[in-house]
Amino acid sequence: MFRRSWRHTAAVATVALLALSSVTACGDDSSDAQDLSENRAGAMENYAAGTQFKATEPLSFSVLYNNHPNYPLKNDWLFWKELTARTNVTLDPVAVPLSDYNQKRSLLIGAGDAPLLIPKTYPPDVHAYVSSGAILPVSDYLDLMPNLKDKIEKWNLKPELDTLRQADGKFYLLPGVHEKPWHEYSLVVRTDILDELGLEIPKTWDELYTVLKAMKAKYPDVYPFSDRYSQPNPAGNLLNLLAVSHGLEGAGWNFQHVSWNAGAQKFEYTAATEHYRHILEYLNKLVAEKLLDPESFTQTDDLARQKLANSKSFVISGNAQALVNxxxxxxxxxxxKAKITKIPLPVGPAGEINPASRLENGMMISSKARDSKNFVAMMQFVDWLWYSDEGQMFARWGVEGTTYVKDAAGKAGLAEDVDMIGLNPGAPKHLQKDFGFANGVFAYGGKPELVQAFFSAEEQEFQKVMNARTPKSPPPPYPLTDEEREQxxxxxxxxxxxxxQATLQFALGQRDLAQWDAYVTELKSKNMDAYLDTVNKxxxxxxxxxN
Incomplete structure (x- = not known):
């Protein structure tokens, strides 16, 4: 996940202002230094953070629309009508099926036919379009986006945004931004078995080992831990959970070739670090002592679920959706009579950190937009809808009195006749399907209370524990040139x-960990050192x- 992520006095305010100015100064050209006098048609003169944007004349902007099968596009959604009423802007969606989105986006950009707004884009996807000049260096125009700048300052998002920068020092993606990181996956444990054995929920990976040992002693014919998410990558989720708990950038289904070593001030190859070796030693110990089902590295999700359902295992990994559904x-x-819950991510050598990113997928803007007479108004509109508190509330919840109501304390809740992820089961209308709100194209990022608005009380408690942990510091940027990236x-x-391949062999005991040095030598023969040298340079x- 590029999930997820991605949560004064006058003197302090001055320091903050200086810090914010460095966001645009670091390789960016402030829009104040650019001539935008011919591009202000429809723009507000005094647009500022917290101001309701409304174009001074009717405007229309094309947007690439990721058409989700769970809530297919409808032209009569209240979202479209109300958006125009509030902003004087009509969006013209170019609908593309979710399954074809990335391919269609590439074709449209390559042909020069892309809509002006290109949302639902993940950071690595941007690299392919930078050198062609097809997309806008959006970091040059942050002065037109006061709500985004305000969040960058208040939430100290500059380190995260720096990770998006290209070799020219600019970034080309307006990401979804979170005040707090949102970590989704962890371990799911049968708490009735813990109660039976008089055990507490394990807080660390070492405590998990102790719990699994106790489960095995009581139920010797059971593999206490049998995991899923192992296709196509062996132990995809489990390896990633262990990796981030050890301070690495990611492994398994989120495999990251390099991880930042703050002490050495350089990048290291993730799967050649001592931390990665310790992860494999831990997994090997669990397998050798029959605490972890060896089929966890290859079995289907359905088989893992069957084992859990039939009490052939008591621990599995998952998220809130897997737990409930x-x-x-x-x-x-x-x-x-069985009871099961998702536990906070076990703590490893990295300490009590929240490893999730405060950035998520975001928007590219076609470079054609810069020549439009409505360019400034378009940037103001994007800033309001995707980055203002009011715009984010509208995109997620809809219209007060129609799709949601507020209680005496001002907390929003769904209207009685509107459902969303089963919160109002049996309600005749659906927030996404019938109204177009809580739509992944428009609703992402924000404060925890907004992002977690549709979470169950149980999941909100999980997030409360994770939010209390220190956010993981993002690695420094290392933008590659086109030639380097190709290499x-x-x-x-x-x-x-x-x-x-080696991870599977070491974890299952098919290869002795005494051969670790030989394994590292094998990585070197596959250009590991050259890879690291390129990244560090x-x-x-x-x-x-x-800097």
Whole structure:
């Protein structure tokens, strides 16, 4: 996840203002220094953070629309009508099925036919479009976006935004921004078994080992832990949870080739670090002592769920959706007395951190937009809808009195006749399907109370624990040139394939961990050192040029 992420006195305000100015100064050209006098048609003269944007004349902007099968596009949604009423802007959606979105986006951009607004874009996807000049260096125009600038300052988002920068020092994606990181996946544990054994919920990976040992002693014919999310990557989620708990950038289904070593001030190859070796030693110990089902590394999700439902296992990984939609119904059918919950991410050597990013997917803007007479108004509109508190509330909740109501304390809740993820079961209308709100194209990012508005009380408690932990510091940027990116792309697949193969062998005991040094030598033969050298030189180059 590029989830997820991505949560004074006059003297302090002055320091904050200086810090904010560095966001645009670091390789960016302030829009004040650019001639936009011919591009202000429809723009507000005194637009500011907290101001309701409304164009001074009717405007229309094209937007690439990711058409989700769970709530297919409808032209009569209240979202469209109300958006125009509030902003004087009509959006013209170019609808593309979710399954074809990335491919269609590439074709449209390549042909020069892309809409002006291109949302639902993840940071790595941007690289392919920078050198062509097809998309706008949006960091040049942050002065037109006071709500975004306000959040960058108040939430100290500059380090995260720096990770988006390209070799020219600019960034080309307006990401979804979160005040607090939002960590989604963890372990799910049968708490009735813990109660039976007189055990507390494990808080660390070492405590999890102790719990699994106790479960095995009581139920010797059971593998206490049998995991899912192992196809196509072995132990995809479990490896990632362990990696981030050890301070690495990611592994398994979120495999990251490099991780930042703050002490050494350089990047290291993730799967060649001592931390990664310790992860494999831990997994090997669980497998050797029959605490972790060896099929966890290869089995289908359905098989893992069956084992949990039939009490052939007591621990599995998952998120809130898997807990509510999969595990509890499965157990209710086979063992109605069973109790199961998602526990906070176990703590590892990295300490009590929240590893999630405060950035998520965001929007590219076609470079054609810069020449439009309505360019400034368009940037103001984007700033209001995607980054103002009011715009984010509108995109997620809709219209007060129609789709939601507020209680005496001012807290929003769904209207009685409107459902969303089962919060009002049986309600005749659906917030997404019938009204177009809570739509992934328009609703993302914000304060925790907004982002978590549709979470169950149980999930909100989980997030409360995770939000109390220290956010993980993002790594420094290391933007590659086009030539460097082309070269490392040739190295990445052979390296990753070998890591996956060796990880499986070490964890299952098919290869002795005494051969660790030989494994690292094998990575070197697949250009690991050249990869690292390229990355570290790019980091040093960017550091020297922009700091």
């Amino acid at each position: 999969d595990y509890r119904p499965d157990l209710a059918a086979t063992n109605p 490392v792309s040739l190295w990445e697949t052979p390296l990753k394939d070998h890591v996956y 790019a980091y040093e180059r960017y550091r020297d040029e922009h």
